[in-house]
Amino acid sequence: MTKKKRLFSAYKYDIAFSEGVSPHLVTWVSGLMVFFIALALAVSFALTSVTKNWTQSLTGSLTVELAPGAPAVAEKISALEGQHPDVSSARVLAATEVQGLLAPWLGDAAVGGFSLPVLVDVQLIDGASVARVKRDIAAIAPMAVIDDHAEALSSVTTVAQVVRGFVSTLSGAVLLLAIVSIAGIVRAKFAIHRQEVETLHLIGASDEYIARQFRHHTLRGVLLGAVLGVAAMAGVFIAAGMVTHTLNSTIWPQIQMLPLQWIVLLVSPLAAGCFIAHVTAQRAVTRELESLA
Amino acid sequence: MALVTFSNVGLRYSTGPEILHDVSFTLQPGSFHFLTGPSGAGKTSLLKLLHLGQKPTRGIVTLFGQDMARVSRRDMPALRRQIGVVFQDFRLMNHLSAFDNVALPLRIAGTDEAVIQKNVGELLTWVGLGDKMHARPVTLSGGEQQRVATARAVIGRPRLLIADEPTGNIDRDTAIRILHLLDELNRHGTTVVVATHDEAIVERFRHPQLRLEGGTLKEEPSLTAQAA
């Protein structure tokens, strides 16, 4: 068909798509879908970036807790700095620092009456074997309690995973709803234009010729929706950035999206939209066409 | 070889009564037949079988030498493109101009746009619509719509041309003009079948008849001497 070359605005359909079901319906449905999914994707990327920052600050360090009154053992551990290949620094915390850490739980007054534990903050080099360092410290101080922050880390990771799971479930639901709606709209259009479709069929149009018109028309609506949805999402994201910036939030500066993530965010809704329009329209129309002799 | 052969063809719509019973006839290439009979006799139903708009419930329909029961769905459109149909209600696309309506079968067949421009323009001029090419069907008179529908049916040079009551709601002069147009195509080799209840037209053009009564064929045209 020579018309195939005339893309979009100049494309003339054999079927009167401008009549009947509003051509904007598909645009609305797909626009909202793309908006929500792109937003969810952006939240998910931002979350990854925040947890990555937290994780980086927590990994690569150990806190060694020794019973009160063991200065010699504490000295041996702090001497690991410069001796142990995996340790970049080891520092015994001053009593006031330990007090500061415990005060919120025990109260200032109570803290004064305790004999405080000795804490050693051990920083590891990149790529250090945490297990080996823990084993070596245990050899020096068998009674020491060594905290590698694994619990705190795992709870951060768990929260992030739960949020991400929730966001992707929600996106999946939105996607499914959009697909079902678009298929429904295509079917409704088919029913409304059945007489024209039948005429095309009877004068020798192949199923593919007819399906192509529905696909093209649907694709046009979905693409417009996807572009508007992505634009709305970008607007919300930029607005959120400006708001948190003026609030001087401590989290916002940690959210940095890589160029690749921006590309994924902008391109994937369009690509997904094209794919969904194509497959959904094709399937819906093929099913309807089979009812013709 | 016969262009069309019906052997003991029966038709019923879904679970309704049988509309056509044991219909058998053949159409030779280049023949011209009138399909006559009272209202409700099954003329339109028979034409639907003939232009592949409906499958028979029983019996064998052979078209262009092929048993239609053995033709796959994929191959049907190509066969339909060899059959031109003037529908009783025209079935024109109301949002397309007269030109685009007539061009439709060519566009479906993937004909080159330059060829389309030339042929469609010529044909519309020939049927007297040279100055109405860009008019929408709704703005045309019944007779003009009839001519657009006829032009769309013949633009692809079909081997078989089917017209269902082409003189239904138009005046005598236009009806005769349309029949002359079909005669002209027939002289160029197209096999024609025209369903009509217009006795005057049948009298005037003297082509052999297929007569349907209560879903049964009364005269077999293969036994009738061929006119034209």
Ligand SMILES: Nc1ncnc2c1ncn2[C@@H]1O[C@H](COP(=O)(O)OP(=O)(O)OP(=O)(O)O)[C@@H](O)[C@H]1O
């Ligand atoms: N799609 C259909 N579904 C069910 N019954 C149908 C259908 N089309 C036609 N019929 C029935 O088949 C019978 C024959 O109808 P058909 O239209 O073939 O007659 P006809 O000879 O063309 O009549 P007319 O001269 O009035 O056009 C009628 O009783 C009609 O009710």
Ligand SMILES: [Mg+2]
């Ligand atoms: Mg009829």
